[in-house]
Amino acid sequence: MTAPDGASWPQHFMNSPHKSILAYLFDHFPAADAILVFMLDHPLAWFTPKWRRKGRMALKAVRRYINYNRDILPPERLAEFQENRDLLKTALLRGDRAQTESVTAKLESTLESIPGALPSGLAENVEVLFVILAIFLGLRCYVVQPFRIPTGSMQPSLNGIRAIPQEGIPSLMKKIGDMVLYGGSYVHETAQKEKKIVRFVPGTKYLLLTVTNVQFDDGSTLEIPAAEAETRRYFLNQEPRFEAERNTPFRTYLPGDTIVNARFDAGDLILVNKMAYHFRKPERGEVFVFDTRGIEGIANKGSSTGQEGGTHYVKRLCGVPGDSLSIKDSQLIVNGEPAKEWTIQRVASGKPPYQPCGYVALPAPLSLLDGRAYITEGTTVHLSKDKNRPYLREYVALGDNSTRENSFDSRYWGPVHQYNIVGPASFCLWPFTSHWGLIP
Secondary structure, rough: OOOOOOOOOHHHOOOOOOHHHHHHHHHHHHHHHHHHHHHHHOOHHOOHHHHHHHHHHHHHHHHHHHHHOOOOOOOOHHHHHHHHHHHHHHHHHOOOHHHHHHHHHHHHHHHHHHOOOOOHHHHHHHHHHHHHHHHHHHHHHOEEEEEEOOOOOOOOOOOOOOEEEOOOOOOOHHHHHHHHHOOOEEEEEEEOOEEEEEEEEEEEEEOOEEEEEEOOOOHHHEEEEOOHHHHHHHHOOOOOOHHHHHHOEEEOOOOOEEEEEEEEEOOOEEEOOHHHHHHHOOOOOOEEEEEEEOOOOOOOOOOOOOOOOOOOOEEEEEEEOOOOEEEEEEEEOOEEEEEHHHHHHHHHHHHOEEEOOOOEEEEOOOOOOOOOOOEEEEOOEEEEOOOOOHHHHEEEEOOOOOOOOOOHHHHHHHHHHHHHHEEEEEEEEOOOOOEEEOOO
């Protein structure tokens, strides 16, 4: 491929103002030329001239044909193909357009006369898609995996789906902008006749999206794109005229009343490093992800948070094997002293934007696990550090939004075993809020 001045790209760069740097690069690193050509022919292929793309396709086709038919081709025929392949490879490396076009035309003419030697564009695209899919699945299984946070148990450190009350109806452009930036979806519903909420039913949509179906006494249903706890919270706090009814579970709407007018922002999409714990131990104070296999009290026990149906949870790692834990006066007490990790201290401090009550122990007795909760008022728990069975070592997972009703965590259902742990939550990928970036 030639540069605008007619020279090859390495020569073009050598004549540029950056000559001294690039001269050193090409003189001391012979592979730099090949790396540049590789970048032009692969990641940047669609930004290169058509003649170069055709040359690369012809080179790929002849390589494939030689590899598939090496054992059945006559020696002289094989030598001819190899010679043309080497000529084309050299022409591409040097950026020689005339030579590339000449050898490409010759190879295409030869391969077109051989059935199946030139793959179709559809076959090429399918192959590329399969390679991309294989790479994606490999990365997802062994390196990094995305997770969506549906609930508010980690707020304000990480957001679940949030209901933000609105006034009026936004314009189309605002809806589009909020969808791109925040994953926001608007719900506006007005009562056509008198109706009353009778229940909230959590569910999923398209097997992935968390929703809550608000059912009314007239048989109608309103779908809210949020977890049950956030949906309940919105309806409990939406209008001053309901102040007198705050201690009742349901609401009555008259004709013309606004039932809901809110933007529901998507929960944070985080990336989990699945390799990290192969090289280091989980550390107290970090956000981590674990699956819920074998954790009694999650799948079969109910809660008011809407979290119990999940297969993976995102929490703060607040206790490691060998720790003794208790909650006293809003503080998390670790081995007899308040936890020293700053991510735990900011929750315990109760300073805005964190809950004013800090950490809250459950009242005892509380019947959730075999007639008891795990972390209750006045109790201390001891986490197993089994040297003979490391996969059964115990960890405690707590939400940063640690009031009783907002985080369904180890206080209720007990410790997380080592075999449940997926990895630390490393990066918040989307939406583009203040949480975007590395996760503390």
